[in-house]
Amino acid sequence: GQQLNQSPQSMFIQEGEDVSMNCTSSSIFNTWLWYKQDPGEGPVLLIALYKAGELTSNGRLTAQFGITRKDSFLNISASIPSDVGIYFCAGRKPGGQNFVFGPGTRLSVLP
Amino acid sequence: GAVVSQHPSRVICKSGTSVKIECRSLDFQATTMFWYRQFPKQSLMLMATSNEGSKATYEQGVEKDKFLINHASLTLSTLTVTSAHPEDSSFYICSARVSGGVTGANVLTFGAGSRLTVL
Numbered sequence: 319g320q321q322l323n324q325s326p327q328s329m330f331i332q333e334g335e336d337v338s339m340n341c342t343s344s345s346i347f348n349t350w351l352w353y354k355q356d357p358g359e360g361p362v363l364l365i366a367l368y369k370a371g372e373l374t375s376n377g378r379l380t381a382q383f384g385i386t387r388k389d390s391f392l393n394i395s396a397s398i399p400s401d402v403g404i405y406f407c408a409g410r411k412p413g414g415q416n417f418v419f420g421p422g423t424r425l426s427v428l429p
Numbered sequence: 430g431a432v433v434s435q436h437p438s439r440v441i442c443k444s445g446t447s448v449k450i451e452c453r454s455l456d457f458q459a460t461t462m463f464w465y466r467q468f469p470k471q472s473l474m475l476m477a478t479s480n481e482g483s484k485a486t487y488e489q490g491v492e493k494d495k496f497l498i499n500h501a502s503l504t505l506s507t508l509t510v511t512s513a514h515p516e517d518s519s520f521y522i523c524s525a526r527v528s529g530g531v532t533g534a535n536v537l538t539f540g541a542g543s544r545l546t547v548l
Contacts, residue, residue: 349535351536351537353539358520358542358544359541359542360433360435360522360524360539360540360541360542361473361522361539362539363536363537363538366536406472406473408537415461415478416463416475416478417537419472419473419475420472421471421472422472424470
């Protein structure tokens, strides 16, 4: 069953606004990955997090590994039309081989 | 960076025929690859883990005789959908685990996906 929850499920924002989304779990993870998927394409890695409390940026994107190790956050500043897509979080448990994926947050940017 | 190439990107076939999808790691060796299936507006569902030189590990509910996986080399995994039916129409995506960096931590790199339409 689904082990990761993402919030919000979808969001509509104005161009230029900042965006925040999160990923939560009832289990502890030791790796968090954030991906963006454009329609008809495979997911593309945005940011990887490996330590609790870690804060990592990639351009206008910033992601954080929650201190409890049960959540992660992704922020996008000054959104632009090409930010439109589905954002997935993925986590790997300690000792786990596979990553589990969240259901995604669908982002729409209005001009 | 690590690149995963997936082919074909789109395929249309008749019901009852078989379709093969290839997943290649272009500039690195991948002992483990993963195959996902994605329905419209849904998340990625792991179908199976492909292991080089050994049998694939299938997730619960995935028919191994229908979705044949072969990982004969360190750079190629194939997924064959046998006797395809319209309900098999979906977006199939492969990924490979890429390790590296100081910590040896790994990430998943995805192919561009293959859209299968079964008529």
